[in-house]
Structures are given as structure tokens and as C-alpha cells.
Amino acid sequence: MPEESNKFSDEDLIARFQNGDEYAFEEIIHRYKDRLVNFVFRFLGQMDEAEDIVQDTFLKVYKNKNAYENIARFSTWIYTIAGNLAKTELRKRKRRRIFSISRMGPDEKEFELPASDKTPEEDVDTLFTEKIVQAAIQQLPEKFRTVIILRDIQELSYDEISMIVGVPLGTIKSRVNRGRLKLRDLLKEMNH
Numbered sequence: 474m475p476e477e478s479n480k481f482s483d484e485d486l487i488a489r490f491q492n493g494d495e496y497a498f499e500e501i502i503h504r505y506k507d508r509l510v511n512f513v514f515r516f517l518g519q520m521d522e523a524e525d526i527v528q529d530t531f532l533k534v535y536k537n538k539n540a541y542e543n544i545a546r547f548s549t550w551i552y553t554i555a556g557n558l559a560k561t562e563l564r565k566r567k568r569r570r571i572f573s574i575s576r577m578g579p580d581e582k583e584f585e586l587p588a589s590d591k592t593p594e595e596d597v598d599t600l601f602t603e604k605i606v607q608a609a610i611q612q613l614p615e616k617f618r619t620v621i622i623l624r625d626i627q628e629l630s631y632d633e634i635s636m637i638v639g640v641p642l643g644t645i646k647s648r649v650n651r652g653r654l655k656l657r658d659l660l661k662e663m664n665h
Contacts (some may be wrong), residue, residue, distance in 0.1 A: 483547035491538050498538075502531055505548075508627065509555045515622040516559040518611050526562060530555040545636055552629070553637045556619065563615070609659040617652030624649050 481489070481497070483504065489497035509530060514523035533554050534541075541550050610618055623634045631649070635642045 484543055487538065487541050487547050488543070491541070498535065501534070501547075501551075505551055506531075509551070512552065512622060512627055513555055513559045515607070515610055515626060516556075516618070517562060518607060522562065523559075526558045527555065529558050533558075546633065548629070549633050549636045552623070552627070552633075556637060560615070605660065605663055609656055609663060612659055613652060613655055617648055617655055620645055620648045621652040621656060625653070 481500070483501070486497040486501050486504075490501065506527060509527045510520075510523050513526045514520055517523055517526070530551065534551060541547065610621065613621060619638060620634055623629045623637065624631070629637070631642055631645050634649075635645045638645065640648075
């Protein structure tokens with residue numbers, strides 16, 4: 474199956490996995506690992522934690538493979554799992570009182586997006602480095618941060634975001650617009 478796996482949709486793959494095809498699960502990991510790590514990193518700001526959360530996400534998918542039903546896109550389901558795990562980690566941090574969204578220590582400097590991995594957020598303003606954009610995203614209130622990450626970084630549709638977040642479509646569009654304005658203001662402040 475590996476050489477022909479690109480022919481299968483995500484929904485085909487999870488169906489094959491539900492029927493015992495382990496290669497299908499490997500292909501799901503291959504398709505989603507980097508995207509999910511990037512997604513969770515935007516929440517947490519630490520690569521090692523993001524990788525742990527994504528491992529937990531795949532473990533949940535593996536253990537709960539039969540919980541997926543073809544009523545929503547597979548990507549919606551897996552992003553929802555990863556997002557919930559990331560939010561749980563954020564709540565734990567807040568309880569431990571060690572969470573500071575505005576401070577980025579020297580440990581984060583080793584994370585650099587590869588030059589070949591140009592993403593839409595880099596077009597927000599080329600004067601800002603990836604690190605500054607990341608710091609600004611982390612300062613957004615969670616409800617705005619979530620939709621900005623899903624829309625502008627992960628490039629999901631408004632409908633998918635609505636399903637993942639569990640909020641009406643109109644509210645999602647409003648949050649994206651307000652989040653973009655807040656992000657722009659934060660980036661201006663950080664540049665002065």
C-alpha cells in the first residue's frame with residue numbers, strides 16, 4: 474500500500490485503519506505530523522511540548538479509531554483532538570503559574586522554520602521575524618489565537634474552524650477579523 478497511498482483520501486485511510494490496515498495509520502501520521510506540530514507549537518511556543526502533544530494526539534486516534542464517523546472531515550476530527558490537548562496543557566501551565574505568554578526565553582531560539590517552508594503568516598509583514606510573530610500570536614487571547622492559527626497558519630476553511638471550535642460560522646469570521654486586527658496592533662507595538 475505505501476506506494477499507492479496518495480490515491481486515498483484521509484477518510485479512506487481512517488476507514489482502512491478501522492478495518493485493521495496498520496499502513497493506513499502510518500500514512501495518516503505521515504500526512505499530519507508536521508502540520509499538527511506546527512499547529513500545537515503556535516499554542517504552546519515550545520517545540521518539545523508540541524511534539525509530545527502530537528504524539529498524544531496520534532495515540533488518541535489509534536486508541537479511539539472507531540470513534541471517528543464519516544460525518545465530519547477527518548482533518549476536523551484530528552485538529553479538534555490536538556487543539557483540546559493543547560488547551561489542556563495551557564490550563565495546566567496557568568495552574569502552575571509558570572506560564573508567561575509575553576516572555577520568550579533563550580531556549581526558543583533554536584526553533585527556525587526551514588527556508589523552504591514559506592507560510593502565509595510570513596507575508597503579514599516581512600519586517601517581522603518568525604519569532605516576533607510567534608510571540609505576538611501567543612499574546613492574543615485564546616479565542617482569537619485559536620482561529621488565527623487555524624485560518625491563517627493552517628489555512629482551514631471557516632466551516633471547518635466552526636466545527637473544530639464549536640462556535641457559529643459568523644462568530645468565527647468575526648473572531649478572525651478581530652484577531653487579525655489585534656495581531657497587527659501587537660506587531661506594531663513590538664516593532665517600536
